[in-house]
Amino acid sequence: VCQPRVPKQFHLGMFEIGRPLGKGKFGRVYLARERSSGFICALKVLHKNELQSGGVERQVRREIEIQSNLRHPNVLQMFGHFHDNKRVFLILEFAGKGELYKHLRRESRFPEWRAAQYIAQMASALRYLHRKHVIHRDIKPENILVGIHGELKISDFGWSVHAPNNRRKTMCGTLDYLPPEMIKPGSSENYYTEKVDLWSLGVLTYEFLVGEAPFEDTPVMTQRRIARADMSVPSFVSSEAGDLIKRLLVLDPEKRISLDQVQVHPWILKHCVKGERASNRERGY
Numbered sequence: 001v002c003q004p005r006v007p008k009q010f011h012l013g014m015f016e017i018g019r020p021l022g023k024g025k026f027g028r029v030y031l032a033r034e035r036s037s038g039f040i041c042a043l044k045v046l047h048k049n050e051l052q053s054g055g056v057e058r059q060v061r062r063e064i065e066i067q068s069n070l071r072h073p074n075v076l077q078m079f080g081h082f083h084d085n086k087r088v089f090l091i092l093e094f095a096g097k098g099e100l101y102k103h104l105r106r107e108s109r110f111p112e113w114r115a116a117q118y119i120a121q122m123a124s125a126l127r128y129l130h131r132k133h134v135i136h137r138d139i140k141p142e143n144i145l146v147g148i149h150g151e152l153k154i155s156d157f158g159w160s161v162h163a164p165n166n167r168r169k170t171m172c173g174t175l176d177y178l179p180p181e182m183i184k185p186g187s188s189e190n191y192y193t194e195k196v197d198l199w200s201l202g203v204l205t206y207e208f209l210v211g212e213a214p215f216e217d218t219p220v221m222t223q224r225r226i227a228r229a230d231m232s233v234p235s236f237v238s239s240e241a242g243d244l245i246k247r248l249l250v251l252d253p254e255k256r257i258s259l260d261q262v263q264v265h266p267w268i269l270k271h272c273v274k275g276e277r278a279s280n281r282e283r284g285y
């Protein structure tokens, strides 16, 4: 695959800006074309004053540092970044089929074969991240994009960290995906590892198949249900899928099924084309 000659310095004049693709808390994403190569990308534009007032500059720096060094078919690539006096610009891979959560809302829930293929791709991406000691910590449909061939791309590394990590973080946004070890009030030895992403993978599997998160409730009840792993799998979900969900949504992080075991779980094997998994394996992912 030929990659564009990557110059060291980017600036806004190098790009033709197209339609807005989406907006987030601190800015917008635009379709963009790099003038000299014609390369199509997504340009995320963040406003420095909003990053400062939101106290998230360090998070953006970490997002740049982590995502710029990742190369995997199921991880949205960051090709570079630059800034002017008011804005920070992130040059990102363009995902041709947009945001996964919009597809999930439109279809309510995914058929088991598609959910299994998506979870296999997520497990492949997480295995790659964890091998590089990166914990994503915010795996949810809103942070996953869909490539032109229907493949998933984990994006938004704003909450990712290098493992191990025992610094407490104030989390914002939905509680639904948080693992028990990140919500339980505890003393300082309360640390977490890559296993937090396995819990979130279990929540994601459930939401793909059921159309809502397993602990969805009022904020107080959600925290209480997570802390007890209090959830039930509806009868329309196959027993194999239910088995994988229950092996991921385990309170003790050390007892959660590993990513290697996820990739050979009967539910995954039943729905994933061998060749597709083999092709990823050949490329060492």
Ligand SMILES: Cc1cc(Cn2cc(-c3c(Cl)cnc4nc(-c5cn(C)nc5C)[nH]c34)cn2)no1
Binding pocket: 021, 022, 023, 024, 025, 026, 027, 028, 029, 042, 044, 045, 092, 093, 094, 095, 096, 097, 098, 099, 145, 155, 156
């Ligand atoms: C700020 C801010 C906004 C967002 C959420 N967001 C991500 C995108 C986006 C990215 Cl980063 C890359 N490729 C995309 N492709 C689409 C897209 C494609 N179609 C057909 N429709 C859409 C929409 N969106 C992409 C946009 N918004 N995160 O931080």
